[in-house]
Amino acid sequence: MADDPFNTTTIDPGINNMPDPELFAEHPGHKRKHKKSKFENKKADISINSLLDVFSVLLVFLLKSYTNSTVTIKPSRDLTVPFSISQVDAEDSTCLTVTLKDIMLDDKPIITLENGKVAERDLSHGGMMIEPLLGSLQEEVQHQRRLEARNPKSAFKGIVTVISDRYVPSTVLMQIMYTAGLSEFSKFKFLLVKTER
Amino acid sequence: MGFNPTSRRHYEIDEPELNLNPMMDLFGVLIPTMIMLSAAVEVSVINVVAPSIGGEPAPGTPPPKTDIPVNLTVTISDAGYTVTALGQVVAQLPLSERPIVCSRYRGTVPPPRSKNKDRPKCGEKEGQLKKTFLLYDNPALTAKVMDIKNEYPDERRVIVQPGPEVEYETIVDMLDAVRDVKSEKGGVKELFDEVVMSPGS
Secondary structure, three states: OOOOOOOHHHOOHHHHOOOOHHHHOOOOOOOOOOOOOOOOOOOOOOOOHHHHHHHHHHHHHHHHHOOOOOOOOOOEOOEOOOEEOOOEOOOOOEEEEEOOOEEEEOOEEEEEOEOOEOOHHHEEOOOOEEHHHHHHHHHHHHHHHHHHHHOOOOOOOOEEEEEEOOOOEHHHHHHHHHHHHHOOOOEEEEEEEEOOO | OOOOHHHHHOOOOOOOOOOOHHHHHHHHHHHHHHHHHOOOOOEEEEEEEOOOOOOOOOOOOOOOOOOOOOOEEEEEEOOEEEEEEOOEEEEEEEOEEEEEEHHHHEOOOOOOHHHHOOOOOEOOOOOOOEEEEEEOOHHHHHHHHHHHHHHOOOOOEEEEEEOOOOEHHHHHHHHHHHHEEEOOOOOEEEOOOEEEEOOOO
8 A cells, every 4th residue: 555656645744835934034134145136235346458459569560660861751742753673772861842833942932933944034044053952951951061060970871861742754853853953952852662573 | 263264255455555646657658649749750871972063172071983883873864764884874774664553543543653643643542553654664674784783893983963844752752763773682792782863965
């Protein structure tokens, strides 16, 4: 009979009674722990390690492309500098920027061109010397000579860096070189955009 | 107290948290500075001298050579190059029709523009596209000056005589063709790197 699963005489009759609530009551002196809300007072912890990695790569790239040359090409609609395979680096010197509209000495406009040519009234010496440019270059020479007298390290080298637009005719270049030659500038550096061979 | 393996299993490594904010601040300053200082384009120069026009030479100018045997001169016109050496014309290099990659001439045509102005321009977005134009024969010029260089290895001076309407870009391309050449071994062989600009006729 003991194996009879339907023998209800062996089942505790109090099995379906409700449990005593006292058993679940809080003990005196015991503080109930309040479950904290999932988002309550949680400090936002953003990981910036990835951003730091990106910045490091960017900084290395910029350091590599950094050039200490003071001679740079300022972007302009009128100035498209030709490409060259030359690998000679530029050095700090007086800059003459030539476009089809004007000639600038160290970013200061000196003379306005007419249809890409120097006006006849600004020329002398058989059409080779640009008079307004001569005056400005001579002032620049005097300025550099004064600097040289004060600081022998900044010796006057007589170098002009020519930054010219690709369309400028050779006549204007020759006039500039002739004029610069009269102002003690005898060496010229044509500044170009470096390209692969 | 005995070793409790359960505590090892639940042990959390207390990693020290680095304060990276100062470093981020530093980068935040450095990167804009570097961007401002870095050149937008890489530049190079070609050294050129003007012919002496009388008066005393500038200080530091080397005395002119009196024993120049070659006097290599390249005259540029809208018809092409004329190469002169030892007072004689050694080569006439007319324009040649060749395909060229458009990347250097976006929005324009290559020189001589007076000859190519009626041809369709290289488009702004046609970087690697090749188009055919009338071009100065720079490869032939390089080959010719290499022959002269082999004959006169000590000579370094080239006189450039551009015509009055020859554009600056043409002069630069010509100088690139005569100044040096890539050797077969991968290096660069100097040809005529002392450039003298002289007004053309």
